[in-house]
Amino acid sequence: MALKTFIEAIRDGLREEMTRDENVIILGEDVGKKGGVFLVTDGLWDEFGDDRVIDTPLTESQIIGTSIGAAIGGLRPVAEIQFADFIHPAFNQLVSEAARLRYRSNNGYSAPMVVRAPYGGGVHGALYHSQSVEAFYTHVPGLKVVIPSTPSDAKGLLRSCIRDDDPVLFFEHKKMYRSVRGNVPDGEYTVPLGKAQVTHPGTQVTVIAYGLMAHYALEAADRVADDGISVEVVDLRTLRPLDKETVLDSVRKTGKCLVVYEDNRFGGYGAEVAAIVAEEAFDYLDGPVTRIAGPDVPGVPYNHVLEDWFMVNPEKIADGIRKLAAY
């Protein structure tokens, strides 16, 4: 075990996978000498050279489209999109191409690749450096979507993503890069895709979250413990494929479900989780499936007062838990 920041764990995961398999390459904007704008890939260019760590032009569709072709050609590309906000020019390549390649060729082709992107607000990034974009991609069969919340999960899940035979989007909350630390196991461990984790056992209310919100959910659980409310927190880790069993098992036990996400509320990923719980655990529910999510404005505003208003935080979650517990 070693204590690592979130960003160190991701970097270690990349380095170790590149060492293990020479077909793993990194490509993206400023990922080379500079090591990425957040320094996730710091040092990897020195270690692996020009062919394995490629500074691309400022062309997101190219980064993803070229990764698809490179994957067909036997490489295992790990593409970095500098900010999740700027992944939209590559939407067509992800949705029409990467996601559909296996299905449309009846398993003749596949695109084993990882797309990493920092997402999320609370860092004074305003409208175009704060977005949560997971819902666009969890909607698409053929793509897998992973959002880790701990250094240990980040490293183990990233390994699984790189070894996976399908395209995976791996979103990293940028506020967590240096603020989150945790113990990371030694050796070549992996964390399987499609498995959620109960990070705080409880009996009265299930809170389902991922990414930064998984941390805030834990803080909220501590706050309401003082009010005598016992909360079970489920950290989804993989959004698609969703670990329905862990979610439903928890809700069937507690009878109450609060889904938390940072993205805009309307049509967000948590809406799907809420629908599944309502459909498949209805008989066990002792209250409405509720959501705490970002307000429906087109982006996170810059001014700190406005940004604080936008962001879901532990107190807003705790409020939601108290209301649901009292229902």
Added chain:
Amino acid sequence: MAVTEPSAKAKSGADSDASPAALGADLGLSGDELLEMYRLVALARAVDERMWILNRAGRIPFVISGQGHEGAQVGITWALEKGKDWIAPFYRSIATCLTFGMSPRDIMTAQYATASDPSSGGRQMPGHYGSHEHNLVSVSSPVATQLLHAVGLALAAKIRKTGQVALTIMGEGSSNQGDVHEGLNFAAIHKLPFIFIVENNGYAISVPLARQVAGESVANRAEGYGIPGVTVDGSDVLACYAAARDAVARARAGDGPTLIEAKVTRLTGHSSDDQQTKYRSEEELTSEKSLDPVPKFRQQLVDAGVLTPDAEERIDAAIKESVHDATEYAEAQPDPHPSTAMKWVYAEDWPSETPPPWGLGEATGDPAGAAEAAEAIDESAH
């Protein structure tokens, strides 16, 4: 593709000494190779014509045609090494796919969308060919996306030092897409073994070249990327071969990408759903017939003494037989079963990907919708 299939060689063996120092010799093409190229051009045309007949007979709902493009396709594909190099084709690439190893049966099962269709198992519309066995990347519908896949294949070839070349093809209208700019720029920066073919038929559905391409030359745009841009007469099979051969040599030598614009003609409507007399004049349609590569290549080979009456008779008979066989075969192939429809979303079956409440039972069919569609198609095929 320096190597001709043994069967084709055997078939045309008697003619191998028919043209001592003539046609193709400067390009290093033997008489046997010329005959095989001719067979492929004529085969692609015959398969294509059969598709239209089947469409009008109500057997297949949709045709998208390569007629007029076959000469460029065979000439260019011939310069690649089959089973080694990569092609990311487009929907008119019937002759390309046949030249790179797909069979008339493979093409025809795609028209019928049978379970055995090797391109997609009946999942895609006709024209969306692909074959991993033959290094032909699966075609999708959004135009120009495939350019980046070919660039990625070229990147992989360079990094893995495989010696492969990756080539992609699209129309001139599609070449305006942003992915083309992003991909050419990247391929040129990294001097990738990549070839970009534009089959310029003067139209993107109904919109003519002048309204699609400023300056009316795609090849000229190559200059901006610092790569060669070549314009070639797409009805001249050997000129197309020569241009592609040079591009392949450059690519293999590490000298980077080449853009080749082949001027072709579209002899049919955009598809079976299009009526091109609405936007193309009778005179234009008549005069463009002179750009048909099939009679042109045939005459060239006859004049050179390569295509003898005997050889032509043999080739024609073999093509007839193979088109007939492909049609009969595809007609008899079963539809895919709904129980397979959730397969291959991912490599594994994921329990959380929920099947629909109506399950994965028998096909229900849609006779009403099918009839409507057939009517619309009849209309456009007038």
